[in-house]
Amino acid sequence: MKLDDRKKKILSSVVEDYITTAEPVGSKTIMDKYHLEYSSATIRNEMKLLEESGYLEQPHISAGRVPSTKGYRYYVDNLMKNNNLSMLDINYIDNSITSYGDTEKLFEQAAEVVSKLLSRPTLLTFKSEDLLESVKIVKVSEKLLLIVLISQGGTVKDCIAKLTDNIPDETVNELTNVLNENLVGTPLENLNIALNKVIEKELKSFSFVLGQICDSIKREISSTKKLSSSVETILSLPEFADVDKAKNFANMLATKNIIDTTLEKTQEGELGIIIGSESQELLLKDYSIISLNIETEDKHLRKNFCNKSKKN
Amino acid sequence: MKLDDRKKKILSSVVEDYITTAEPVGSKTIMDKYHLEYSSATIRNEMKLLEESGYLEQPHISAGRVPSTKGYRYYVDNLMKNNNLSMLDINYIDNSITSYGDTEKLFEQAAEVVSKLLSRPTLLTFKSEDLLESVKIVKVSEKLLLIVLISQGGTVKDCIAKLTDNIPDETVNELTNVLNENLVGTPLENLNIALNKVIEKELKSFSFVLGQICDSIKREISSTKKLSSSVETILSLPEFADVDKAKNFANMLATKNIIDTTLEKTQEGELGIIIGSESQELLLKDYSIISLNIETEDKHLRKNFCNKSKKN
């Protein structure tokens, strides 16, 4: 069925109201709150048709309507308006994002801002096509090295390697050279593999030290997911009026790779909206994910998503 | 009133039961669960006496008893047993704490472990008497510097300074020297003041660059609080069966300096237990804080506390 203008308006209202209240939406509510110029009876008739074609659902006969997965999808694809930011939001963003630190820090700030503005947790993952530009090693003390990884895209990662034995300065230099020779130009994505190769190739010359350094690096580069969310704001959402629901949600978020794998499958397009029940993942079924791929000028790819509860 | 053995046992049981269930405790529950060899009537009589001398409270006439602040205090000071760790816990700790990274990382791991084992959020603050040993600057790119602060105690902090202008290598060296000359030997606590002095003294020679570097350092050293807590476990505690209580708690935690100022006042002793209602702070009244001062071999002082809800 092709939806006429009125049906679209009604579907829009149902989706928007349900998102803010997490309660089934009735015909009168829509008429009053969204100032539609039709009587509640007309709206009821339309809602019935919308239900028959699968855009809406009814929890029970005397309750209002709730959008179905199909309804959400239609809303997202056809009806959603670009909500302009208020002056207040713009100010908040301007004040929150300062430009100190490297590119990664900047994105972390952005994720935090998104999280605050939407009152939704934001998950930031880095999927970098960036190449390693150089490795520097700073000798902190006899047994402590600071290893700095610099990428062509301007990201800096560093980690500390605690050694079991003292290390002479010349070994530090040699190690720096070896690492640079073997790793420069490697995509950050493949650094793990490259590191393993280095160990294989050079372990004889440096024994344990090399292993300890590579371990530290591996640990550092593996932690590339950042979750921003403030507990109070999430608990204030109407959908979490019940603790069990909040617990479920926290649980789902903790199972981080759920979101990861779900996103792997749906990569086309810049801004993606995944409605939980569209995926096979049961834990996700009551939530939706809004995802955004951001590609920085230096081919440094990022993703940034925000989770939001749907049904209660 | 001096408490005899039986009264002590009963008070103990009430406190322990209330901590795990967050429900008022009755005489029969105590008899059954804690295998006391007195009849419920005897226990009732004793409880009444305990209430009269202020160790217990009764929410209403037909309910069980709840420990009062005095009761908690007595329990903590006289009755609390050293609970030995189970083999399972010991294994968990052994596996969780690896020794990579610097001292600070180690403490972060420890805080996480404490948080998991107790299902309580853990807040870690660093109150360092440690002295700065040296400052190193790594030039990452023309406009990006990595500044590394190394303390005598083996802590490494680093931060990135993004410059507005290109910086020549010799300036980097000069800056490194200036910072070392002025800052080495400063207690980390006073670094902020020392940095301001440096800016005042040397700003003419280095103009903006120095300011940008010092700003980055200040930002880095000011973030010395780490909160570990997993949302799911906290939401599973019986005291947070009601969302509003959980929200309150999250709120209280977010107001971080509450805990800080409360702890400032009570510094004596290694292991401290602060019962919320003993402090003037209203927000704290339903919680208790367990605090531990850990002094590392290198005079590097740390604190580590854990919060736990009391009344509901």
Add this chain to the structure above:
DNA sequence: TGTTGGCACTCATATACTTTAAGTGCTAAC
């Protein structure tokens, strides 16, 4: 023919009332 007012119907939620069970305090007996 599309729209609307009206009405009978449904059902979750709210309210009022009752029952139950966990708890107490007190007394008399051991």
Add this chain to the structure above:
DNA sequence: GTTAGCACTTAAAGTATATGAGTGCCAACA
């Protein structure tokens, strides 16, 4: 001094009823 027993209290659980937000459908209307 301890305990069994009993009357009493009260929160919570259960039950019945009322309320109201919602629906579907029909007849009247523009």
